[in-house]
Amino acid sequence: MQIPTSDILTTNRLGKIFSNTVAAYKFFWFVSIMQIHAKSDNPRISVWDIVIRMIANAWYPIHYFRLSFGKSDSLFDIVMDLQHITQIPIDANSQIIIEGLKSRLEDKQIKRLLNTLTLNVPYRFLRPWIDTSDDKEMVRRSQTLENGSLYALYKEGSDFYIVLNNAWDTYLHTHYNILIDFAYWNLTLFLQTRNPNVPAISSKLIRPEVRNSLARQHNYWDMVMEIGGPIHCIYTDKELHPKDYDLDHFIPWSFVSHDLLWNLIPSDGSINSSKSNNLPDLNVYLPKLAELQHHSLQLLIKNNKEPKVMEDFISLGYTARELADMDDAHFRKLYERTFNPINQIALNMGFEVWKY
Numbered sequence: 001m002q003i004p005t006s007d008i009l010t011t012n013r014l015g016k017i018f019s020n021t022v023a024a025y026k027f028f029w030f031v032s033i034m035q036i037h038a039k040s041d042n043p044r045i046s047v048w049d050i051v052i053r054m055i056a057n058a059w060y061p062i063h064y065f066r067l068s069f070g071k072s073d074s075l076f077d078i079v080m081d082l083q084h085i086t087q088i089p090i091d092a093n094s095q096i097i098i099e100g101l102k103s104r105l106e107d108k109q110i111k112r113l114l115n116t117l118t119l120n121v122p123y124r125f126l127r128p129w130i131d132t133s134d135d136k137e138m139v140r141r142s143q144t145l146e147n148g149s150l151y152a153l154y155k156e157g158s159d160f161y162i163v164l165n166n167a168w169d170t171y172l173h174t175h176y177n178i179l180i181d182f183a184y185w186n187l188t189l190f191l192q193t194r195n196p197n198v199p200a201i202s203s204k205l206i207r208p209e210v211r212n213s214l215a216r217q218h219n220y221w222d223m224v225m226e227i228g229g230p231i232h233c234i235y236t237d238k239e240l241h242p243k244d245y246d247l248d249h250f251i252p253w254s255f256v257s258h259d260l261l262w263n264l265i266p267s268d269g270s271i272n273s274s275k276s277n278n279l280p281d282l283n284v285y286l287p288k289l290a291e292l293q294h295h296s297l298q299l300l301i302k303n304n305k306e307p308k309v310m311e312d313f314i315s316l317g318y319t320a321r322e323l324a325d326m327d328d329a330h331f332r333k334l335y336e337r338t339f340n341p342i343n344q345i346a347l348n349m350g351f352e353v354w355k356y
Contacts, residue, residue, distance in 0.1 A: 001181070002015070003182050004178060006171060010147055022072055023072060023074075024069045027190065030125070034180055036050065036053065043163050044164075048160070050122075050162075055101060058079050067198065067204060068349070070194045074116060075117070078114075085109055118160060123139075126153075129150070130142060130147065130149060148165065188202045191205075199257065220261060220300075220310070225240065225241060225242045234288035235271050236356060245267060247266060247267070249264060250264070252276075254277040261310065271356070276354075278352045279352065281353055281354070289339075297313070301320065301324040306320060318334075
């Protein structure tokens with residue numbers, strides 16, 4: 001992915017900021033600077049404000065999706081430790097995290113963890129413009145805006161801040177969305193090598209403000225119950241009726257990041273809060289899931305009902321009609337081949353097993 005060019009700015013150097021990156025700091029540092037700059041015309045930005053926003057931006061992919069940042073990356077451990085200390089919810093939005101950390105910035109334990117993020121990245125980020133590994137030299141040369149560097153560094157006692165190069169101001173505002181996409185595209189490539197078996201990494205980097213509607217999936221299961229009568233929750237065995245149930249992501253949404261029908265099952269209303277983002281015990285619940293899913297397909301196909309949402313099953317390698325025509329044993333084997341490896345990868349990432 002290329003960034004917009006400029007006749008007066010050193011955009012070729014900006015395009016190299018993520019070259020040879022061995023840790024995730026740079027991605028979150030750049031995104032955080034961009035976000036702060038977008039909301040303020042003040043070119044002076046406190047390094048503490050940047051690192052706190054870095055934590056907020058890394059919070060969701062680490063806590064909720066449990067993505068690995070690699071063995072040499074301490075950002076993961078810092079975010080985990082800060083959640084343990086502050087008890088800020090793992091699915092909190094960025095503003096809650098930022099306010100929670102700022103209000104406790106005088107806490108020595110929190111300040112120590114945040115300080116770790118100030119030791120390298122403010123200096124290393126400028127290497128495409130200023131080729132030195134000496135931090136004091138980097139500070140001095142950045143203040144001359146050598147090679148049109150993005151910002152200058154200032155350390156005055158405990159006051160540590162950057163001042164954005166005014167020449168970049170219009171460019172950063174004008175191309176904000178492209179530059180954010182550039183950072184996240186590179187972050188996706190970085191994380192894919194460290195999470196090779198994890199699906200949909202690009203959708204696991206930013207906390208969604210609103211989850212997708214499950215109206216089509218609810219309509220599907222309502223139709224099943226209206227034609228075939230009540231069904232039983234695979235977890236509690238309670239009888240479920242149309243429009244009086246929840247839909248559960250059998251393998252948690254926080255791992256699969258999709259709402260495909262074959263992973264959604266009607267459940268008693270108490271299950272979502274109890275099961276949360278834990279994994280079901282496959283020995284107990286996978287046969288029940290397969291049986292109910294197969295029953296639903298056979299029932300609708302028999303009654304000449306094929307709502308468009310049934311196309312979700314094509315991702316398993318078969319049409320809904322082909323699945324309905326399978327015998328029970330063949331269908332169950334297909335579900336075992338589908339869910340067992342997904343479940344194992346999630347276990348390896350630290351997701352826990354739940355049983356009602």
